[in-house]
Amino acid sequence: MPVTVVSETPRPYTVGPGLDEIEHAHEIVSRVAKTTPVETSRYLSDLLGSPVLLKCENLQRTGAFKIRGAYHMMSKLSADERARGVVAASAGNHAQGVAFAARELGVASTIFMPLGVALPKLQATRDYGAHVVLGGATVDESLRAAAEFARSTGAVFVPPFDHPDIITGQAALGLDILDDVPDVETVIVGVGGGGLIAGVAAALKQRARRDGRDIRVIGVQAENAAAFPMSLRAGTPTEVAVGRTIADGIAVGRPGELTFEIVKEFVDHIVTVSDDEIAKALLVLLERSKLVVEPAGAVGVAALLTGAAQEAAGELGRTVVILSGGNIDPLLMQRVVAAGLHVSDRYLNLRLMLPDRPGQLARTSELIASANANVVEVLHTRHGNGLQISQVELQVSIETRGSEHKDEVVRVLREAGYDPIVD
Numbered sequence: 001m002p003v004t005v006v007s008e009t010p011r012p013y014t015v016g017p018g019l020d021e022i023e024h025a026h027e028i029v030s031r032v033a034k035t036t037p038v039e040t041s042r043y044l045s046d047l048l049g050s051p052v053l054l055k056c057e058n059l060q061r062t063g064a065f066k067i068r069g070a071y072h073m074m075s076k077l078s079a080d081e082r083a084r085g086v087v088a089a090s091a092g093n094h095a096q097g098v099a100f101a102a103r104e105l106g107v108a109s110t111i112f113m114p115l116g117v118a119l120p121k122l123q124a125t126r127d128y129g130a131h132v133v134l135g136g137a138t139v140d141e142s143l144r145a146a147a148e149f150a151r152s153t154g155a156v157f158v159p160p161f162d163h164p165d166i167i168t169g170q171a172a173l174g175l176d177i178l179d180d181v182p183d184v185e186t187v188i189v190g191v192g193g194g195g196l197i198a199g200v201a202a203a204l205k206q207r208a209r210r211d212g213r214d215i216r217v218i219g220v221q222a223e224n225a226a227a228f229p230m231s232l233r234a235g236t237p238t239e240v241a242v243g244r245t246i247a248d249g250i251a252v253g254r255p256g257e258l259t260f261e262i263v264k265e266f267v268d269h270i271v272t273v274s275d276d277e278i279a280k281a282l283l284v285l286l287e288r289s290k291l292v293v294e295p296a297g298a299v300g301v302a303a304l305l306t307g308a309a310q311e312a313a314g315e316l317g318r319t320v321v322i323l324s325g326g327n328i329d330p331l332l333m334q335r336v337v338a339a340g341l342h343v344s345d346r347y348l349n350l351r352l353m354l355p356d357r358p359g360q361l362a363r364t365s366e367l368i369a370s371a372n373a374n375v376v377e378v379l380h381t382r383h384g385n386g387l388q389i390s391q392v393e394l395q396v397s398i399e400t401r402g403s404e405h406k407d408e409v410v411r412v413l414r415e416a417g418y419d420p421i422v423d
Contacts, residue, residue: 019207030172035179040053053184058292062100072168098130113125120330161196162256190322191219196324218303223274236260249295277306281302282333282336347400349422350423353394372405374398376398
């Protein structure tokens with residue numbers, strides 16, 4: 001479980017927006033960004049032994065925090081710049097944030113999105129009034145196309161994270177947290193390119209320093225897209241290969257130049273979580289808090305469930321976790337819930353080699369029922385690898401109530417003479 005300690009002793013802050021700038025940005029951003037609710041999580045509080053609160057930016061307009069930075073940057077454009085329009089590239093939240101902010105400010109927007117972008121995100125971006133250009137297989141290709149469009153047309157490029165005005169706009173969320181939870185001790189933030197955590201940490205640390213106290217800030221990255229730990233060890237923004245991850249909203253291969261310096265200055269720890277851990281966090285949020293959150297928005301909860309945040313920082317005290325977005329494709333949600341059930345031992349896949357004679361399927365079903373488990377799917381085949389002529393393979397998917405119940409189902413089948421293989 002990789003952990004990076006960023007700063008250990010207080011020192012004068014030398015980078016990032018000042019508190020006066022952040023407070024001014026907060027006034028501007030408040031014109032469009034609503035004050036999202038803070039919900040107490042009894043489940044996580046009991047797990048941690050101290051209060052855990054969820055800052056629900058998944059309920060923000062456009063479904064994510066991104067409108068804060070986009071609106072703040074675009075509100076500062078000159079009349080000439082606004083007349084030229086804006087351009088951005090994104091597969092989701094940034095696209096919607098820019099499109100929404102442009103509509104509110106009366107600015108034309110063009111958004112480049114990769115082919116295969118989730119239909120709900122594509123449609124939402126168009127619904128906010130943006131002209132969407134589809135092309136390329138990755139966001140990097142879309143970014144290159146957007147940069148070329150800016151050069152050829154004069155449109156203002158709105159970057160996803162590495163811009164002073166974007167970071168300062170995101171910092172307004174830090175002040176919202178302090179208004180909601182004045183005695184917060186730890187704030188946990190998902191990290192991609194670093195725009196959100198750079199802004200939030202700058203706001204929290206400077207306000208806390210002014211008030212004579214400290215607030216711990218912990219960043220969380222998906223382990224298959226964790227550029228910050230390596231960059232912090234190297235002392236400079238370093239590119240890493242981005243692997244497959246369900247947390248596509250934070251799948252960034254290299255920190256921004258500015259965000260890196262601010263994170264190095266203000267953030268206490270960076271930890272990582274796996275896709276399975278993120279899936280489990282999504283399931284916990286759905287079941288326990290009745291909140292729909294996208295994978296990138298749930299990494300902070302995953303860091304609490306795994307103990308990664310506690311291992312990095314020790315006792316966390318009153319903790320706020322930012323749920324940074326809720327724009328999840330329903331098809332992905334279906335797969336993630338299934339994965340979360342499996343990781344939580346709530347879903348069991350078994351294979352059984354059975355004699356090819358009548359009554360075997362009924363017998364195994366009765367045994368599973370006797371363990372109070374529910375069969376949800378069955379595949380009965382004579383064509384499995386390694387089967388003898390007189391055998392069939394039974395593949396069974398079963399709902400269980402946790403690890404103890406899962407073990408009980410396997411035990412019942414073994415005591416009846418079967419040799420179940422758990423997948």
